Amino acid sequence: MTQPRTLEGKVAIVTGASRGIGEAIAFDLAARGAKVTLTYSSDRSREPAAALISRIQSEAHSSAIDVQCDLKDPTAPTQIVRATVEAFGPHIDILVNNAAIISSKFAQDITIEHFDEIFHTNVRAPLLLLQAVLPHLRRPEGRIINISSVGGRQGYPGTGAYAATKAALEGFTRNWAAELGGEGTTVNAVNPGPVKSEMLDQVDPRIVQPQFEATAVQQRAGRPEEIAEIVGFLAEPRSSWVSAQCISASGGYAQY
Numbered sequence: 001m002t003q004p005r006t007l008e009g010k011v012a013i014v015t016g017a018s019r020g021i022g023e024a025i026a027f028d029l030a031a032r033g034a035k036v037t038l039t040y041s042s043d044r045s046r047e048p049a050a051a052l053i054s055r056i057q058s059e060a061h062s063s064a065i066d067v068q069c070d071l072k073d074p075t076a077p078t079q080i081v082r083a084t085v086e087a088f089g090p091h092i093d094i095l096v097n098n099a100a101i102i103s104s105k106f107a108q109d110i111t112i113e114h115f116d117e118i119f120h121t122n123v124r125a126p127l128l129l130l131q132a133v134l135p136h137l138r139r140p141e142g143r144i145i146n147i148s149s150v151g152g153r154q155g156y157p158g159t160g161a162y163a164a165t166k167a168a169l170e171g172f173t174r175n176w177a178a179e180l181g182g183e184g185t186t187v188n189a190v191n192p193g194p195v196k197s198e199m200l201d202q203v204d205p206r207i208v209q210p211q212f213e214a215t216a217v218q219q220r221a222g223r224p225e226e227i228a229e230i231v232g233f234l235a236e237p238r239s240s241w242v243s244a245q246c247i248s249a250s251g252g253y254a255q256y
């Protein structure tokens, strides 16, 4: 889809953009004109990230850089912001906290190590990244967008730790909106239902299948682009009156 160039001159950071939903978000923001920093942690993501940068240059006619760093490392957010400022200048307009991990573990199998790993990646990293971005956030139209999940509101066997991280991210979303809203910055979350991606493949099908069956309106998995479209709207100046919202994009799944 050809997007209007509503984000021309703006700078965005998208974490976890080497594949899946983050890749679609990074491309969509670039197609709207934003310069984008995309992040990932693994060596196997280097090639897809380089391919995405080329596609952003040739098809979206914008610029992008990549930063390889593990978001569990508390110094990673500073690295990401430093690289962004060096590449694109002192102002950052849009932060999309998208990177996350999931696991299929029942309550009795959640170790302290796993608890720390999933909370550090899915909850602590978004907070540290917000803290690193804030001194550079262009006011009054700053945009913070967290990718949460319908799983943060609904219980499924074996995804309790993940669900807890996503519920925490929703809590952060509403509180950051209250803290930053006075100056015009908006903070929102998008809560996808099941979306075709590597993450979905990692979840036990006995958990995913009931989700499809419970989907009252559209019995299919979503596409990453369907999440990116909503993030794109939330990033634009025209969404200025939308804040503190956790918006489900789930094909009508369970009315959340």
Ligand SMILES: NC(=O)c1ccc[n+]([C@@H]2O[C@H](COP(=O)([O-])OP(=O)(O)OC[C@H]3O[C@@H](n4cnc5c(N)ncnc54)[C@H](OP(=O)(O)O)[C@@H]3O)[C@@H](O)[C@H]2O)c1
Residues within 6 Å of the ligand: 015, 016, 017, 018, 019, 020, 021, 022, 039, 040, 041, 042, 043, 044, 045, 069, 070, 071, 072, 097, 098, 099, 100, 101, 121, 147, 148, 149, 150, 151, 191, 192, 193, 194, 195, 196, 197, 198, 199, 200
């Ligand atoms: N897919 C779904 O059905 C679904 C449903 C609801 C919500 N969501 C949410 O949507 C977001 C994206 O999900 P997805 O399905 O696109 O996931 P995905 O395909 O697994 O992609 C995850 C991305 O995050 C990066 N990442 C993972 N751990 C990282 C770390 N420690 N440090 C830095 N980067 C890291 C990955 O790159 P590396 O592997 O190289 O680190 C990759 O780029 C997540 O927040 C997820 O919770 C997804």
